[in-house]
Amino acid sequence: MSEAVSVRVDGRTVRLTNLDKVLYADGFTKGEVIDYYARIAPVLLPHLADRALTLKRFPDGVDGPSFFEKNVSRHAPDWVRTVRLATPGSGRGNEHADYAVAEDTATLVWAANLAALELHVPQWTVDPRGARRDPDLLVFDLDPGAPATIVECCRVAELLRAELAGDGLPAYPKTSGSKGLQLYVPIRGSDAERPREYARELAERLAADRPQQIVSKMRRALRDGKVLIDWSQNNTAKTTVAPYSLRAREHPTVSAPVTWDEVESCARPQDLVFTPAAVLDRVAEHGDLLADLRGEANLLPSR
Template sequence: MGGAKVPVKVDGRELTLSNLDKVLYPEVGFAKAEIIDYYSRVAPVLLPHLQGRPLTVKRYPNGVEGASFFEKNAPEHTPGWVRRVRLPVPGSTKNRETIDFAIVEDLPTLVYYANLAALELHVPQWRVSPDGEALPPDTLVFDLDPGEPATIVECCRVALMLREVLEADGLTPRPKSSGSKGMQLYADWDGREEPSAYAKRLAQGLAKEHPEQVLSVMTRKLRPGKVFIDWSQNNPAKTTVAPYSLRARARPTVSTPLLWKEVESCEHPDELVFTTSDVLARVEKQGDLFSRA
């Protein structure tokens, strides 16, 4: 029965799963049970990247072809054992002064959210302390967004430019696909200055040096054929899709950590498209390419 509720115990926590055979990726017949299975199996490498980070999810209760919504506030029916932190949200679009964010730090919480059809997991570049206080950013991110007809191939070329600049500044960048059209570059952040200001300066410098390839402003009419380096993702109020998160595309693609040699050799967009089965095989072979050195 499609609406059957299935009680399960995950690492000692009791959960009720529902609609397990509901297809959420219609083009390939990928059902909720397979989503829960993927997140359960990838959890050992995914959870460290969610640890301590307030969660924003994008939920697709009727699948990727249906309506979706972002959710920051932990749902009212969230189990009591899910860690939550209450944080101020100045300028909230819903006029809320605070939001009770969930922190996904264990497999039961991850399964709980997968059962809500929370396909996409988004987190900020900062963590909270054990007491729930916001800590300074510990990660720098550059979101590389191609304007058609540019693709992730052009993003890879810009990523290599960024790598050179970041390494010259003593940072060690790590690339990943977005699971959608573009890619991201991450680096551990040492707090040398405000991260958005630093990222903006690098983006503007590359746009000035390579005006035919790179943009540092969001202006739509300038986008075709170029790669927009979105430095603003370092704003503390913004989030970026987490490594190993599913994306709501026609197929169950994943935001996938990459090897630099894959970035260097990429000549066709399909080379850097990975689905859940691809990612699980990569993790089994390579471990977590995004693990901290």
């Protein structure tokens, strides 16, 4: 393994270790993971701003054990912003956790050095005092049951888009970076429960209309050959993989924003698989395809 090195990022000193350690089966190293997160930071950081960050760490690579980390490591630099939030019902019996909040590239580099391949965030932000705000995003996670693939997810995404448009809501797609597709809607003025209620109502309606194509219940036995519209990630206790996050697959892939033209033309699963290098090229050419998520937000239909 390589020796530890210290680098300056955003005026901070970050200590990096084991840069040549292989984390993916194709030889992608920790140094390459760190490099990707440093380079993608300009478009990634706005999607992490003021959001409690959950890290999914793979210390021995994607083939080894992994774990979700909410509580910031006691070895974290003192310049990493943290926010203390209640965690009722925690499996470890903890009443609260001290989450990291990624405000700068240095924090991303620090997290990547922990082999935090995946970054997960909730659909709400915190204010400067650390108080939780109401949700500002609505998310639908489209999960295919084999032999269905992301191709079938795209067809369901088109149906969802039309339903959302009928309620005056724009939808923005991204790949999950794994097998599925996710849709985001920027929202405002909703209490903590309304996004989940609305997403469930819509998912159940589409599943009732197209039972051979769509399911809204979580039981895996129901998913064969169908697409689950997972509405449950709008629960304020849950998180979704962040835009531009790496995923822990055999080969490094990214949860990548895509255009509706790409969704509509998707005919093979590989049409919507993106490597870190491809995503960096896409950003250089198109910028952030999810930039409008931070623009005008929309009211959900009333109950």
